[in-house]
Amino acid sequence: MKNILKSTAIAALMFISLTSMAYEPSTSLIKGSEAKSLVFKMAATAKGTVVSLSDAKANTLFYDDVTDKNYAKSFNLNNLEAGTYFLKVKDDAQSVVYTFEIEDATVKIIRKEVSKKTNVFDTDGKKVHLNLTNSDLSAVDIKIINEENAKVFAETLTSQPSIAKTFNFEKAIKGDYIISVKDGKKVYYQNVSVD
Known part of the structure; x- marks a missing residue:
């Protein structure tokens, strides 16, 4: 004792x-179980965290204000054309940008960039x-x-x-x-x- x-x-x-x-909130982006899918996970989010998906022309395809402490989202990318896309996570402390490409029936994660604010x-x-x-x-x-x-x-x-x-x-x-x-x-x- x-x-x-x-x-x-x-x-x-x-x-x-x-x-x-x-x-800092931890984030991960991995290939999903289906051919053209991605799974995004984030733990310990801050208030005011925004998750968005956009194409190379800056068109917003998905936008979400995150309110849960732990957040997960599966993206089915079957209807998207071949090209470069960006998954962005922003809060008061940092910005995380995942760049990925869609080619034929495959998705390739190119890089993750973290910018601390x-x-x-x-x-x-x-x-x-x-x-x-x-x-x-x-x-x-x-x-x-x-x-x-x-x-x-x-x-x-x-x-x-x-x-x-x-x-x-x-x-x-x-x-x-x-x-x-x-x-x-x-x-x-x-x-x-x-x-």
Whole structure:
């Protein structure tokens, strides 16, 4: 019992003394089971996430405002002509663009481009640094949850024009973690995996 309490206290001190880490929504696009299909999955979405599909002429073929925390969509591409298409995922923190081509009865994923809209988070190995300018001095909520959605760390900072914290996951329990930082209407995420 003493060892369990000691381990819990050490883990809590690690998160309190070194605070900073970010989770970005994780996305994946894979070929579906049918010849001309794709399956898109996204975990830990932010409010205001938009998923869209467009062709090379910038015609929007699909558009969805994502409200679920975890999102999945299967695309049947049988009715599309041969050519280049783009699946775009945008939120306040980043933009992800998958480029794929349709040729005859096959779909080929060419590339994935990620553009971060902010440099709030910076990673250094298993350490995540948070640097946030809070010019309006609003309350900033920082939370870390594990893969079972259990809250590992929570803190609310008020009236601080600049927030700089470091979260150290070097000795954390194995698993996946999500750091969320809510600054007014903006929410920033960072994923952390501990092996």
